[in-house]
Amino acid sequence: MAIARFGIRDLLPENVRLVSGPGCPVCVTDAGYVDAAVELARRGVVVATFGDMLRVPGSDSSLAEARGEGGRVEVCHSPGDAARLAAGEPEAEVVFLGIGFETTTAPVTALVRDAVARGTRNLSVLTAFKLVPPALYALVADPEVEVNGFICPAHVSAVIGSEAYRPFVQRHAVPCVVAGFEPLDILLAIASLVEQLAEGRPDLVNQYGRVVRPEGNRVARDLMARHLREVDAAWRGIGVIPASGMGLRRELEGFDAAVRHGVVTEGGAPDGHCRCGDVLKGKIRPDECPLFGTACTPTAPVGPCMVSSEGSCAAHFKYVR
């Protein structure tokens, strides 16, 4: 989104091409997960969620539609809002939609930790936590994806640390640069990637050292390690990537909404003519999708990449088109 917003592509020579990656958690949330959340709302469960999930299409409905049908869907600005909802309505079942990369995973994990400590009995989390490093391995393993270097995300890297990418760089000899979201941060990252490629010495560079430490945020990492376990995860438009997600540890099953309410979060219907998968893998630009800007716009999104303001198609629509 920052690259589109600041017009950075227009500043680059023709042989430097920036493609989107699967960096928006809403965009990679499986349709089956949306279906499960809709099902919970229809059953009378209070579904608490960040606002950008409301219009994400599931197989045949969305949370906005479920709310229109009378389902209880509450928009939260932080996981703490869900805790307050549960405390204020002890007779209601509250499910918080835990969607996000490592940045969001940590505060949602704190919600579970606090619920355990307080003995909360009416709050659970429907998890769809994703991990960034396994996605890098999946992208370079795809023969149709041509990526010569990665700009690694600022916020995730602040949690996992820049060294989290070291094994990937060593194994695949693909340069990685951790960058912030300001235009100069992004330009410096691009310059570093180009230099490394020109000199034939792919490396890991932390260009965002004023925020990202090599070891990341130890408090957040410890919190996640104590409460979560690695799981295989379905990435919308990409498929299942082994060990690319996090779920609650088995001893916390009482707070796992999928277990507690018996819903399945995978296996949603494919996205028809939507080409989000190809956009997320950098195979096509958003405006190369035949539905872009015609059948699919931010006010009437067909696919998840057009829903969230962080989505590649929405950013392209707003800033580039």
Ligand code: SF4
């Ligand atoms: S423009 Fe719409 S339909 Fe096309 S890939 Fe993007 S979200 Fe999907």
